[in-house]
Amino acid sequence: MLFRVIDKNEIEALVRGFATSYEVVGPVKRGESYVFDEIGCDPSRLCVDYTTTLLPPKKYLLPPREVLFKFSTAQNSVQDFEQEIVPRVLFGLHACDINAINRLDKVYIDDEYDDPYYHKIRENTLIVGISCMPSEHCFCNVWGTDEVTQGYDLFLHDIGDRYLVSILSVRAAEVLTISTSAREASVQDSVDFQTRNAKFRSAFPSANNISELPMLMDAFYNDALWEELGERCLSCAACSVVCPTCHCFNIKDILSPNGEEGTRVRVWDSCCSPDFAAVAHGHNFRATAASRVRNRFYHKFLGYPSKHGDVLCTGCGRCEVACKATINPRVVIDGLQQDAIAQRNSAIDKGVARG
Ligand code: SF4
Numbered sequence: 604m605l606f607r608v609i610d611k612n613e614i615e616a617l618v619r620g621f622a623t624s625y626e627v628v629g630p631v632k633r634g635e636s637y638v639f640d641e642i643g644c645d646p647s648r649l650c651v652d653y654t655t656t657l658l659p660p661k662k663y664l665l666p667p668r669e670v671l672f673k674f675s676t677a678q679n680s681v682q683d684f685e686q687e688i689v690p691r692v693l694f695g696l697h698a699c700d701i702n703a704i705n706r707l708d709k710v711y712i713d714d715e716y717d718d719p720y721y722h723k724i725r726e727n728t729l730i731v732g733i734s735c736m737p738s739e740h741c742f743c744n745v746w747g748t749d750e751v752t753q754g755y756d757l758f759l760h761d762i763g764d765r766y767l768v769s770i771l772s773v774r775a776a777e778v779l780t781i782s783t784s785a786r787e788a789s790v791q792d793s794v795d796f797q798t799r800n801a802k803f804r805s806a807f808p809s810a811n812n813i814s815e816l817p818m819l820m821d822a823f824y825n826d827a828l829w830e831e832l833g834e835r836c837l838s839c840a841a842c843s844v845v846c847p848t849c850h851c852f853n854i855k856d857i858l859s860p861n862g863e864e865g866t867r868v869r870v871w872d873s874c875c876s877p878d879f880a881a882v883a884h885g886h887n888f889r890a891t892a893a894s895r896v897r898n899r900f901y902h903k904f905l906g907y908p909s910k911h912g913d914v915l916c917t918g919c920g921r922c923e924v925a926c927k928a929t930i931n932p933r934v935v936i937d938g939l940q941q942d943a944i945a946q947r948n949s950a951i952d953k954g955v956a957r958g
């Protein structure tokens with residue numbers, strides 16, 4: 604990894620440098636919130652000191668509705684669909700959102716089951732990260748996703764009136780060199796980086812100990828917590844929509860009115876939707892909200908990690924804001940830990956009574 608330093612007021616020049624060859628998407632203010640949007644050649648729209656955007660950047664890699672191919676029932680033929688790929692820079696992503704994309708990459712870019720649609724978009728996407736300060740909803744420190752060491756092209760670390768820039772790709776390094784006066788980092792830059800990092804870490808509340816989480820998930824599959832959460836869940840799927848790591852989809856065939864041709868599309872779906880696990884003949888493998896909530900967290904905390912090593916949550920906190928029923932990872936972890944403590948105390952009491 605290579606480091607360079609640029610002045611903060613050079614960020615607009617950097618954006619303009621990328622805009623000559625790429626569509627630039629970044630965080631912009633909308634009302635009282637922030638969203639990712641195309642900023643064109645107007646870097647003044649960019650809000651680099653944003654908290655968290657309403658929706659994550661995943662829509663730029665996994666479009667909510669994506670044509671896979673076209674077909675003709677009349678001619679019994681299939682026609683490949685060539686999607687138009689826009690070379691794009693996702694500018695100003697926080698570490699948690701880059702870590703989320705790294706998790707999506709593990710699903711969609713795979714030697715055995717590669718997804719050509721995602722893969723092609725990802726290959727044509729550069730990522731420029733930027734450091735942040737946590738909001739009350741952030742708990743990335745619990746998972747260690749408050750920092751990122753791969754998956755980006757540049758990462759801008761705020762060190763006062765400058766950015767210390769971590770560089771991971773030649774393509775982005777060229778734009779940085781051409782559009783700014785990037786210079787080598789000094790000892791003072793390194794000291795300021797460490798000071799800023801210490802400030803960042805101390806801004807988080809203390810983190811849950813999650814070392815026992817896989818064991819708790821395994822042992823508490825039939826815990827009353829899931830019924831309790833299921834009674835509250837509205838099955839609205841808002842949690843999946845706002846989640847940067849959720850990636851369930853459905854495949855639909857859209858037929859022309861005469862039924863002679865059609866389009867196969869992939870659309871976002873959610874394992875929290877009531878009919879997500881419904882199959883032909885009407886059976887539903889997860890007919891209750893409790894079973895769907897449980898499935899969502901089992902996939903995030905046990906299923907995905909058993910295959911890919913990381914939990915499928917980055918602690919971005921978006922679902923804490925979006926869920927009107929107060930169901931989120933911190934509530935689940937707290938609930939399981941409290942139930943484990945209650946069972947342990949009960950076992951101790953029984954042991955004392957027998958003794
Ligand atoms: S957990 Fe919350 S956001 Fe998700 S489906 Fe249930 S009510 Fe909706």
Ligand code: SF4
Pocket residue numbers: 842845846847848849915916917918919920921922923931932
């Ligand atoms: S589960 Fe919630 S906190 Fe975790 S990544 Fe998804 S939206 Fe963010």
